[in-house]
Every structure is written in structure tokens, then in C-alpha cells.
Amino acid sequence: MTFHTPTQQKIEIRMTDSATRTIALAGQPNMGKSTLFNLLTGLNQHVGNWPGKTVEQRQGSFQFAGHAYQLVDLPGTYSLTANSPEEVIAREYILREKPDLVVAVVSAANLERSLYLVSELICLPVPMVVALNMIDVAEQEGVQVDAAVLQAALGVPVVPMVATKANGVKDLLNEVELVFQGKRILMPRLPEVHDEHRLVIDQVSDLIRPSVPAIYPVEWAATKLLEGDVEMTAQMKSLLLPARWTDVHAILMQHEDAMLSIASGRYAWVERVIRAAVRRPRLGQVSLTDRLDRWATHPVIGLLILAGILGLVFWLTFTMGSPLQEWLDTAVVAPVAGLASGWLSAAPAWLHGLVVDGIIGGVGSVLTFLPVMVIFFASFGLLEDVGYMARAAYVMDNFMHLMGLHGKSFLPLFLGFGCNVPAITGTRVIDAPAARLLTILVAPLVPCAARLGVLAFLAPAFFGRAAALVSWGLILLSLVVLVLSGIVLNRLLFKGERTAFVMEMPLYHLPNPRTIGLLVWQRAVSFIKKAGTVILVMSAAIWALSYFPGGNLETSFLAKLGSLLAPVGGWMGMDWRLTVALLTSFLAKENSVATLGVMFGSGESSGLAQTLAATYSPAAGLAFLVVSLLFIPCAATVAVIRQETGSWRWTLFNIAFMLVLSVGAGVAVYQLAVAVGG
Amino acid sequence: MLAQLLNEIRTIGTARTDLLARRMGTSEELVKVMLDDLKRRGLLTEVNTGCGDSCQGCQLANSCLPKRKGSRIWQLTSKHR
Numbered sequence: 001m002t003f004h005t006p007t008q009q010k011i012e013i014r015m016t017d018s019a020t021r022t023i024a025l026a027g028q029p030n031m032g033k034s035t036l037f038n039l040l041t042g043l044n045q046h047v048g049n050w051p052g053k054t055v056e057q058r059q060g061s062f063q064f065a066g067h068a069y070q071l072v073d074l075p076g077t078y079s080l081t082a083n084s085p086e087e088v089i090a091r092e093y094i095l096r097e098k099p100d101l102v103v104a105v106v107s108a109a110n111l112e113r114s115l116y117l118v119s120e121l122i123c124l125p126v127p128m129v130v131a132l133n134m135i136d137v138a139e140q141e142g143v144q145v146d147a148a149v150l151q152a153a154l155g156v157p158v159v160p161m162v163a164t165k166a167n168g169v170k171d172l173l174n175e176v177e178l179v180f181q182g183k184r185i186l187m188p189r190l191p192e193v194h195d196e197h198r199l200v201i202d203q204v205s206d207l208i209r210p211s212v213p214a215i216y217p218v219e220w221a222a223t224k225l226l227e228g229d230v231e232m233t234a235q236m237k238s239l240l241l242p243a244r245w246t247d248v249h250a251i252l253m254q255h256e257d258a259m260l261s262i263a264s265g266r267y268a269w270v271e272r273v274i275r276a277a278v279r280r281p282r283l284g285q286v287s288l289t290d291r292l293d294r295w296a297t298h299p300v301i302g303l304l305i306l307a308g309i310l311g312l313v314f315w316l317t318f319t320m321g322s323p324l325q326e327w328l329d330t331a332v333v334a335p336v337a338g339l340a341s342g343w344l345s346a347a348p349a350w351l352h353g354l355v356v357d358g359i360i361g362g363v364g365s366v367l368t369f370l371p372v373m374v375i376f377f378a379s380f381g382l383l384e385d386v387g388y389m390a391r392a393a394y395v396m397d398n399f400m401h402l403m404g405l406h407g408k409s410f411l412p413l414f415l416g417f418g419c420n421v422p423a424i425t426g427t428r429v430i431d432a433p434a435a436r437l438l439t440i441l442v443a444p445l446v447p448c449a450a451r452l453g454v455l456a457f458l459a460p461a462f463f464g465r466a467a468a469l470v471s472w473g474l475i476l477l478s479l480v481v482l483v484l485s486g487i488v489l490n491r492l493l494f495k496g497e498r499t500a501f502v503m504e505m506p507l508y509h510l511p512n513p514r515t516i517g518l519l520v521w522q523r524a525v526s527f528i529k530k531a532g533t534v535i536l537v538m539s540a541a542i543w544a545l546s547y548f549p550g551g552n553l554e555t556s557f558l559a560k561l562g563s564l565l566a567p568v569g570g571w572m573g574m575d576w577r578l579t580v581a582l583l584t585s586f587l588a589k590e591n592s593v594a595t596l597g598v599m600f601g602s603g604e605s606s607g608l609a610q611t612l613a614a615t616y617s618p619a620a621g622l623a624f625l626v627v628s629l630l631f632i633p634c635a636a637t638v639a640v641i642r643q644e645t646g647s648w649r650w651t652l653f654n655i656a657f658m659l660v661l662s663v664g665a666g667v668a669v670y671q672l673a674v675a676v677g678g
Numbered sequence: 679m680l681a682q683l684l685n686e687i688r689t690i691g692t693a694r695t696d697l698l699a700r701r702m703g704t705s706e707e708l709v710k711v712m713l714d715d716l717k718r719r720g721l722l723t724e725v726n727t728g729c730g731d732s733c734q735g736c737q738l739a740n741s742c743l744p745k746r747k748g749s750r751i752w753q754l755t756s757k758h759r
Contacts, residue, residue: 078714078715078718083718110707112705112707112708112710112711113707113711116711116715257681259719260680260681260684261681263680263715264679264680264681264682267679267680267708267711267712267715268679270708270711271679271704271705271708274705274708280705290696293696297694387749390749394692394694397692500687500688500690500691500692500693500753500754501687501691501692501693501725501751501752501753501754502687502692502693502694502695502698502713502722502751502752502753503692503693503694503695503749503750503751504694504695504710504749504750504751505694505695505696505749506749
């Protein structure tokens with residue numbers, strides 16, 4: 001194993017006059033630094049604040065091999081650039097107070113993350129020992145770190161340990177002792193700097209040399225200036241003569257790219273160290289993820305898999321959910337309606353109608369699709385928990401790019417499968433106003449949970465065994481309409497600007513029944529609450545409109561309203577009842593089922609689904625489902641569109657757009673179905 | 679490496695950490711560390727994929743589907759230009 005870096009320096013051990021040796025513990029957060037500190041100092045520690053800061057300072061003492069040690073726990077930091085008070089404290093302490101030695105605590109399980117700080121510490125003129133902590137965690141995760149190779153690669157002593165179990169702590173102290181005895185030669189291997197920037201560092205070093213405070217190595221100060229370090233920039237600006245600072249500043253401005261270049265040199269150093277010392281065999285879960293992702297994230301095959309999985313979810317939902325829904329409808333809702341009817345036989349007709357037809361007919365019908373919802377959400381929860389949903393989002397994103405939609409849009413649109421409201425508020429992640437507006441306008445076309453519930457309830461009524469296939473086709477139709485709308489609006493509103501994203505794919509893993517159960521439970525409770533509030537009130541209101549003024553549905557206010565809309569409904573094969581049901585879905589999408597339940601009654605002999613199947617042709621049923629999926633958004637979504645666009649004009653445009661789109665699609669589907677033979 | 683990573687992200691559009699690592703000939707872990715570094719420098723921002731403040735009061739806020747456990751998403755900020 002070879003490790004080459006041309007830049008080396010030998011660190012001389014400073015023989016301290018003091019009887020007490022001072023060690024600073026440095027490391028990133030969560031690397032086990034505090035555990036090691038507590039282990040070494042026990043009760044001999046003092047907690048206060050760093051001078052002039054609100055950051056906690058912990059110091060302690062211990063004895064080892066006849067020597068007294070003072071241990072200073074530096075704040076956890078990611079680097080030594082002045083991005084935070086912790087980073088300033090850590091580097092100022094090392095440079096000003098000059099501890100006799102620094103122990104850098106790194107995690108063997110996450111060396112990539114730990115070593116960046118080491119790449120900065122190693123450049124400071126202080127002896128260093130690396131505590132390679134958490135080797136047990138690394139082993140559990142299949143990461144093999146060769147401490148000897150790591151030591152050779154870094155050029156400083158490396159001691160493997162497990163601080164939580166106090167393993168390796170004595171070895172660490174022995175190594176520290178050997179360093180103090182001068183029996184360890186420290187030849188740190190430093191990160192390289194690009195030749196071009198090497199010259200710039202030299203140039204800046206020459207300019208600032210006379211004014212750099214003695215505690216800072218000149219080259220280090222020049223590097224920090226090139227990195228855009230706020231603290232160092234402010235210091236040098238105040239210390240240098242104005243003319244000299246102007247020269248320095250001009251060089252810094254010319255080499256703004258140096259900031260990333262210097263950090264890149266450190267990452268290249270980290271990579272070389274890791275390549276030399278770390279083995280990460282791609283076994284088990286990782287290997288399986290790699291193999292599955294070759295298909296699941298493929299631009300074409302991935303889409304086919306997604307379509308197949310959606311189809312399977314619907315098939316499962318209908319195969320298992322529909323019989324349960326029918327059973328609830330005929331064995332629970334109908335008998336409850338019969339029972340209530342019996343109890344209220346002596347009550348006024350309006351009260352009988354309100355309870356039996358309004359409340360039980362409306363709310364009862366909606367509640368019967370609870371099993372369908374539970375199976376549907378359990379299926380999606382399962383896909384989420386095994387890690388598939390991130391892949392679905394990724395392939396959908398690629399697909400949307402192909403179709404000219406904005407890249408950032410996929411995130412909020414994906415949220416829309418749960419509910420369109422967070423989908424629209426989620427568009428805040430999109431910076432470009434036109435792109436955001438476009439996403440808001442197409443977001444209501446994503447079939448939300450409520451619309452999927454309506455689809456799951458009505459599709460079996462109209463299409464029996466073919467319900468899963470029809471539903472799958474309708475969902476795909478919604479998505480195709482969304483994409484086509486996106487393309488058209490995209491061309492009108494903005495010129496296809498693309499924003500870059502990076503996604504991390506989680507590893508596939510076995511699902512956790514508790515997580516899925518919790519998700520299903522929360523959604524079921526939410527659904528029942530909605531049935532007991534919005535849908536209850538709407539059912540009562542719809543019943544009132546269907547009862548008054550004369551107690552007859554055919555002459556009711558609702559019928560009058562329906563007759564006004566009947567001509568439009570007629571184009572789609574719908575009578576006034578279906579048209580009114582669509583209209584009431586404005587307040588909540590489930591209301592369309594509740595309204596049908598009120599108008600057709602809870603059915604003393606048969607359930608609502610059977611009544612609808614007997615009343616309407618499959619062509620009319622198909623048109624109704626298409627319009628339901630594409631119809632104007634619910635009231636909550638409209639409110640949030642107004643809030644997010646800040647414009648009534650765009651809100652009304654969206655309503656009109658969806659209305660035209662849904663009615664147009666409904667007419668086309670109905671006429672086509674009739675022509676084909678529906 | 680940071681500049682190369684930034685260029686790759688710009689070029690690909692929608693990138694995956696594992697594919698970026700493969701293209702750059704490095705480990706996915708190091709790519710994620712560098713993404714976090716770019717985030718600290720304000721060149722990337724992390725996207726909240728679960729429910730945010732705007733979902734307060736929503737009954738489904740705790741069970742919103744795309745929380746994507748173990749999966750993070752970063753996006754380029756305007757600062758990278």
C-alpha cells in the first residue's frame with residue numbers, strides 16, 4: 001500500500017517547562033469526543049464558558065505514567081474556517097494557547113466526514129495523535145479500517161479505540177507518552193494545493209508577512225484569506241496599511257475560485273487517505289440496493305416498474321377492499337339505516353329524512369370506503385418504508401424533464417398524492433416565480449387521497465372485476481393530462497429553465513410494521529374526523545336542499561340547481577344527480593359520494609354502489625370518474641392557491657382551467673365510450 | 679473536487695449521490711460530505727421533503743407520504759452562479 005504526497009514537514013515536540021502537559025481534544029460533533037473526555041477526567045473537570053462566548057468550555061485533569069495532564073475539550077467543529085463561534089474558538093485556542101498536543105477524535109464508521117477537520121489540524125504547528133474511535137460501529141457496518149495504513153497515510157500516530165467501552169484508551173495514552181518522549185517521529189502528510197493557487201498563497205504571504213500576528217503561521221493566514229475566512233479577513237484589513245490591503249484584496253478578488261480549490265485539495269487528500277486505509281465491501285443491503293436500482297431508477301424500465309407497482313396497488317386495494325366496502329355498505333350502513341328508520345317512525349318526516357337519508361346516507365356511504373383507504377395507504381406506506389418512493393420520485397423527475405416540466409416541480413407534485421394543499425404550499429422551494437406558478441397550476445391535477453378514495457369506492461360499482469385496471473388507467477390519464485398541461489403552460493409561461501438537484505437514495509430494507517401501522521392509523525383517524533365534521537355538515541345541507549321545499553327530491557332546490565347544470569352533464573351522459581354530486585365535491589372531494597348517498601338513500605335492500613351500478617351505464621360512470629379526478633380543486637386547495645399566488649386572477653384561471661379540462665375530458669371519454677359500445 | 683462536484687450537479691440536472699460518486703471515481707460517503715460542505719458555503723440548500731411549517735394544523739402532517747426516510751435532497755442555490 002503506497003501513499004504519496006510531496007508536501008511533508010517534520011513536527012518537533014516542544015518540551016514544556018510546566019509539570020503539567022496540556023492536551024486539546026478536537027473533533028467533529030458526535031465523534032465520541034465528550035465520551036473520551038469524561039472517561040479520562042472523571043470527576044476532575046470544570047465546566048464554564050469560553051471567554052466572551054456563550055459556548056461551553058470543558059477542562060479537566062488526569063494523571064498517567066507519573067505525569068499530570070490538563071485536558072481541554074474543544075467545541076465540536078466541521079473545519080477550522082470561521083463559519084461559527086465554535087470553529088473560531090477551536091482554532092484560536094490551538095494557535096494562541098498552543099497546547100502541547102492535539103488529540104483528533106475521528107469516527108472509524110464515518111472517516112470521510114471526520115477527516116476534513118484532520119486535514120486542517122494537520123497543517124497547524126502542533127503535534128497530533130489521531131484517536132480512531134467507534135471501530136466497533138465500523139465493524140458492524142462492514143467498514144474495515146486499517147489503522148496501520150491510516151497512520152502511514154497521515155504521518156501521525158493513529159490509535160484504534162471504542163470510547164464507549166473504554167477500549168483502547170490506555171493505548172492512546174501510551175502513544176501520547178511516546179510522542180512526549182520523542183519516540184514517535186511526526187511527519188504529517190499535508191493536503192496539496194493547486195500550483196496556480198500555491199503561487200497566489202506565496203504572493204499573499206509576502207504582502208501580509210510584516211503584519212500577521214505572531215500566533216498565526218503566515219502561510220496559514222494567507223490560505224484562510226483565500227478561503228474567504230471572515231474573521232481573518234477582518235483582522236488583516238484592520239492590521240494592514242490601506243494601500244497594502246487594497247493590493248491583497250485585488251489578488252483575492254482575482255482568485256475567488258481559490259476558496260473551492262483549497263477545500264478541493266483537502267477533499268482529494270481525504271479521498272487518498274480513505275482509498276489507502278478503508279475497505280467497504282459492498283455486501284448485503286448495499287449490494288442488493290445497487291442491483292435493484294439498476295432497474296428501479298432506469299429512465300424507461302423504472303417508469304414501467306412504477307406503472308406496474310401502481311397497478312398492483314390498485315389491484316390489491318380493489319381485490320381486498322371492495323368486498324369489505326360492500327359488506328360495510330350492506331351489512332352495517334343499511335341495517336343501521338333500517339334501525340334508525342324504525343326508531344324514528346313516529347318522528348316528523350323531516351327529522352326521519354335528515355337522520356336516515358342525510359346523515360346515515362351521506363356520512364355512512366363515505367365511511368364505507370374506510371377499508372379501501374386503509375389498504376391503499378398501507379400499500380403506499382409499505383413502498384415508502386422499504387425505500388421505493390425515493391426511486392419513484394427520481395424516475396418521475398426524469399420523466400418530467402423529458403416532457404419539459406420544471407425539475408423542482410416534482411417534489412411538491414409528489415406531495416400532492418397525499419393532499420393538494422401541502423403540494424401547493426410546497427412550491428415555495430421553487431425560486432423562479434413563473435416556474436412556481438406553473439407548478440401551482442398543475443398541482444391540483446395530482447390525484448389526492450380523497451379523490452383516490454372516491455375512485456376506489458365508485459370504480460368497483462361501475463366496472464366490477466375490471467375496477468383495478470380502470471382505476472390504474474385513470475390515474476395514468478391524470479398524470480398524462482398533468483404532463484401535457486405542464487408542457488402547454490410551460491411554453492406559455494417560462495422557457496424551460498432547469499434547476500439542479502441531488503438526491504440521496506435510501507438503502508432498501510425490510511418494512512417496519514409499526515411505522516406502516518402508525519401511518520395508516522393517523523390517516524384513518526383523519527379520514528373519520530373529516531367524515532364526522534365537514535362531510536356530516538355537508539350531508540345535512542345537501543339533504544335539506546334535496547328535501548325542501550316540498551319534501552320531494554324531484555321538485556327540490558337541489559333538483560332545480562341540477563336542472564340548470566343538466567345540459568352540460570348530458571354531454572357526458574350524466575343526469576342532474578351526478579352533476580350535483582360533482583358540484584358538492586368542491587367543499588371536500590368525498591362529498592360527491594356523500595351526496596349520492598343522500599340522494600339515493602342508504603338503501604334498505606342494497607348498498608349505494610349497487611344502486612349506482614343499476615342506475616348508470618359504464619360510459620356515464622367512466623365519464624363521472626374522469627371528471628371527478630380532474631374537476632376543480634376543493635375549497636381548501638383553492639384557498640391555498642389564492643394565498644400562494646397572491647392573485648385572484650390566477651386562482652380563477654386555475655378553476656376555469658380545471659373546469660374546462662375536466663368537462664372536456666369527460667365529454668371526450670363519454671362519447672368515445674359510447675362509440676366503442678359502452 | 680468540490681468544484682468538480684458542483685460542475686457535475688450543474689451538468690446532470692437531477693443527480694443521485696451514488697451516480698455522482700461513480701462519475702467522480704470516489705465514494706458516495708465522500709460525495710455526501712462534500713454536499714454538506716457546499717451547503718455550509720451556501721452553494722446548495724437542503725430541501726425539506728416532509729411537511730414543513732405550512733402544514734401546521736393539517737391532520738395528515740405526521741403521516742405525509744413523501745417523508746423519504748434516509749433520503750436527503752439538495753438543490754443548487756443562486757449563489758453558485
